[in-house]
Amino acid sequence: DQQVKQNSPSLSVQEGRISILNCDYTNSMFDYFLWYKKYPAEGPTFLISISSIKDKNEDGRFTVFLNKSAKHLSLHIVPSQPGDSAVYFCAASGYAGGTSYGKLTFGQGTILTVHP
């Protein structure tokens, strides 16, 4: 049972345009969501997170939107840069401070390619 799903295996975007990566989840106990960027044979690099009490969080070029009723979140990158090309994972956890905090369930990942 895949509790966190990234239904798009890949996304190709032109430099300067917006990249939108999507993620759906099924477990209503998830309370905290994170996006990571990853290269092969390297650990994930934290990008941005959002708590379920918010519907938007922004950090520079990265914005995460959360639609709790739809159990859907998305990561917007604008403007996209060639250096953003990597695999992007969304992950979900219990609420910060709770016993399951830090125990992440990952989506399958989306390969983002930003063309110059």
Add this chain to the structure above:
Amino acid sequence: GAVVSQHPSWVICKSGTSVKIECRSLDFQATTMFWYRQFPKQSLMLMATSNEGSKATYEQGVEKDKFLINHASLTLSTLTVTSAHPEDSSFYICSAPQNSGNTIYFGEGSWLTVV
């Protein structure tokens, strides 16, 4: 710089031997750390939760006698793959939640190849 450090980055071992991987939190204490495994072209899968001062808790299907976890201090967790076999070849990654910042950091990962 890295806030969670893993060592070694890669290791090759013979079948039947044991391999230890270390995970250290830098500049913060982590009472809980997590170990994940990633096979090629797959997502990261949680193996176990490492608890400082108590036994680790393992996910379903993960053999606790094969993957020994020791959380000896507030900044160090170790994963020992015992009697390694070629099917244990994988990318092993640890993470530590930094509660003060509500962020979960990952180590650089350790690539294990069993020959």
